[in-house]
Amino acid sequence: MAVKAREPRGTRLMRLCVAVLFIATSTGSTIDLALEAKSTSGAASGWFSVAWTNGGMFNSDAVIGNIATGTSVGTYAISSYSSVVTTSRFAITAASVTRSGGSTIAKFTRSTGDGTVAVNVAGSNKLVWAFSSGGSKTVANHGGSHSVLLHWKKVSATQLDMAVELKTSSGASNGWFALGWANGGSMAPSDAVIGNRAGGIVSPYRITGYTMNSLQGASFSIGSGAGTVKSATGSTTVIQFSRTTGTGSIPIKMSGVSHLIWAHSNSNSKTLAFHSGADGRMSVDFSCAMSPSSVDDGGYDHDGDDHHGGDDHYGDGDDWQRGGGSGSGSSGAFLSQLISWLGLLFGFRK
Structure with a gap:
C-alpha cells in the first residue's frame, strides 16, 4: 500500500489539519495506518499520536511518533496524565515517521487481536489523537482551544x-x-x-x-x-x-x-x-x-x-x-472520535 499526503489547494494557509488513513488487510489480522499532522505553526514538528480507547485518554493503547528523536514510532500505555510508558501489550510493524515541509507523517501496521483496547475491523473503534505544542519534545499539556x-x-x-x-x-x-x-x-x-x-x-x-x-x-x-x-x-x-x-x-x-x-x-x-x-x-x-x-x-x-x-x-x-x-489553537488540539474501519479515506490518497 503506497500512501502519500495530499497537498492543500488554494492560497489560504492552514493552521492545523490532522488526517488518518486506515485499511484492513485481506486476512483481517492486521490494519495498515498512516497519520498526518499538517501545521503552519510548527506544532507538528515534535510528537503526535493516535490511541485506541474505551473512553478518553486514560487506559488507552497509543502509538506515538517523535520526529525529534531519530524519527521513531513506538507503542505506549497511557494510564494517567502523568503516566505514559512504553508497552508490549500490543504490537506494530513497518513503522516510520517522516517530516516534509509542514507535514509530519507516521505509518505503521497494527495487529487486531492484542492490546487492552483491541482493534475492531468489523465495527466502530474509538480513537483519540494529540500533538505537541510549538514543537515540544515532551508529552506536555496539549489541550485545545x-x-x-x-x-x-x-x-x-x-x-x-x-x-x-x-x-x-x-x-x-x-x-x-x-x-x-x-x-x-x-x-x-x-x-x-x-x-x-x-x-x-x-x-x-x-x-x-x-x-x-x-x-x-x-x-x-x-x-x-x-x-x-x-x-x-x-x-x-x-x-x-x-x-x-x-x-x-x-x-x-x-x-x-x-x-x-x-x-x-x-x-x-x-x-x-x-x-x-x-x-x-x-x-x-x-x-x-x-x-x-x-x-x-x-x-x-x-x-x-x-x-x-x-x-x-x-x-x-x-x-x-x-x-x-x-x-486549532496555539496550545494544540485533542479529539475523541468514533471511527469505522470500512474502507474509509480521509485526507490521503493511495
Missing part, C-alpha cells in the same frame, strides 16, 4: 433533528455560533443556521458573500417556530433545530455525503465579524451515522468519499448520532 460536536436523529424519511455543541476554553461561545450547508465547503454560498447565545435565538440564513449585507433570509425553515439555544452554561453552547428535505438553496441529503461548515464568534462578539481561527468543516453521511473529524483546514481538499464516525447518545436518551472534531 475549542471543540465542536454534531448530533443528529433521523425522525422520518424527510426530517432530521439536529443539535450542535460548542465548547471553548476562551469563552468565545458567549457570542454566536453557526452551522452551514455548503456544496464546496466554503462559507459562501451556503445555507446556515445561526444561534445567538445572548438572545437565545436560532434562525436560518442564506450566506452569499463575506460581508454583513451578504446575510439574507433563507428559503428553508428549522422546524415549527424557531430553533433554540438548548443550553448555555460556562464554556458550552448547544443549539438545536430541525431540517426537512427539499428546502433551501442547498437541500439536506438523507444519504450520501453532506459538506458542512461551522464558525463561532471571537472574544464574545455579538456581531458576525471576521472569525478566522474559529471556523472549520466536516462531511457527514446522515444515513449511516458516519462523520469525519472536523478540521480547521483553510483549503484542504476533501472529496465525497470522506466519512468517518460512529454513533453515540446525547441529551434525552434518544438514539442520537454524533460526529465532531477540534479546532
Whole structure:
C-alpha cells in the first residue's frame, strides 16, 4: 500500500489539519495506518499520536511518533496524565515517521487481536489523537482551544433533528455560533443556521458573500417556530433545530455525503465579524451515522468519499448520532472520535 499526503489547494494557509488513513488487510489480522499532522505553526514538528480507547485518554493503547528523536514510532500505555510508558501489550510493524515541509507523517501496521483496547475491523473503534505544542519534545499539556460536536436523529424519511455543541476554553461561545450547508465547503454560498447565545435565538440564513449585507433570509425553515439555544452554561453552547428535505438553496441529503461548515464568534462578539481561527468543516453521511473529524483546514481538499464516525447518545436518551472534531489553537488540539474501519479515506490518497 503506497500512501502519500495530499497537498492543500488554494492560497489560504492552514493552521492545523490532522488526517488518518486506515485499511484492513485481506486476512483481517492486521490494519495498515498512516497519520498526518499538517501545521503552519510548527506544532507538528515534535510528537503526535493516535490511541485506541474505551473512553478518553486514560487506559488507552497509543502509538506515538517523535520526529525529534531519530524519527521513531513506538507503542505506549497511557494510564494517567502523568503516566505514559512504553508497552508490549500490543504490537506494530513497518513503522516510520517522516517530516516534509509542514507535514509530519507516521505509518505503521497494527495487529487486531492484542492490546487492552483491541482493534475492531468489523465495527466502530474509538480513537483519540494529540500533538505537541510549538514543537515540544515532551508529552506536555496539549489541550485545545475549542471543540465542536454534531448530533443528529433521523425522525422520518424527510426530517432530521439536529443539535450542535460548542465548547471553548476562551469563552468565545458567549457570542454566536453557526452551522452551514455548503456544496464546496466554503462559507459562501451556503445555507446556515445561526444561534445567538445572548438572545437565545436560532434562525436560518442564506450566506452569499463575506460581508454583513451578504446575510439574507433563507428559503428553508428549522422546524415549527424557531430553533433554540438548548443550553448555555460556562464554556458550552448547544443549539438545536430541525431540517426537512427539499428546502433551501442547498437541500439536506438523507444519504450520501453532506459538506458542512461551522464558525463561532471571537472574544464574545455579538456581531458576525471576521472569525478566522474559529471556523472549520466536516462531511457527514446522515444515513449511516458516519462523520469525519472536523478540521480547521483553510483549503484542504476533501472529496465525497470522506466519512468517518460512529454513533453515540446525547441529551434525552434518544438514539442520537454524533460526529465532531477540534479546532486549532496555539496550545494544540485533542479529539475523541468514533471511527469505522470500512474502507474509509480521509485526507490521503493511495
